[in-house]
Amino acid sequence: MTTEHEEVHAFTIRKEIxxxxxxxxxxxxxxxxxxxxxxxxxxxxxxxxxxxxxxxxWFRDLGNDAGHLWGHVQVIKPPTLLEITGPMPMSYPAVNHVQYRLKANGNGTLLTFSHRAMGLILPEHRDGMPEGWKNWLDQIRERAETKSR
Incomplete structure (x- = not known):
């Protein structure tokens, strides 16, 4: 018998900014x-x-040889593509793939982001990821636009 937390789930998040x-x-x-x-x-x-x-x-360094591995760079082609695969912030059986695809668009850039995941994904992770990535992407936009000024 399995519980809801033991069932395999999958999700995809896509955003363009x-x-x-x-x-x-x-x-x-x-x-x-x-x-x-x-x-x-x-x-x-x-x-x-x-x-x-x-x-x-790609990891979280908590010091004193402690931390969390979030993933490994699978593909990097500066300045147009970065892909990372790994557990991300999930400390249970799950596989994640994130992709940042950038395309010059006039004087600006179109960033297409995707996050695909599957595994024994907890509801709080499934439900919280869209807002978490929105915040993350907003930070990227703000940082780039500030540097560009």
Whole structure:
């Protein structure tokens, strides 16, 4: 017998945002937001690090050799594509894939984001992810547009 928490679930989140900044600056803002500049909605640091090369880790560094592996860089083609695969913030059997695809659009950039996941995903993660990614993408836009000024 399985419970609702033991059933395999899947979800997909897709978002597009316009960024009023050149593609190179927008791509750097993605890396910044995935790394040391990542913040919780309350402004507290997430203590994230990203190694921006194929196979590089994306992880939360809590110090003293403690932390959480969120994923590995699967594809990186600056300044147009970054894909990461891994458990993300899920400490249970789940597989996630996030993709940041950037395309120059006049003087700005179109960022197309997708997050696909499957596994024993808790309802609070399924329900909270869309708002969490919206906040994350808003931070990327703000960071890129500020750097571009």
């Amino acid at each position: 316009e960024i009023a900044a050149p593609i190179e600056i927008a791509f750097d803002a993605v890396l910044d937001e995935l790394g040391a500049d990542a913040q919780m909605p309350d402004g507290k640091s997430l203590s994230m690090k990203i190694e921006p090369w194929p196979g590089g880790r």
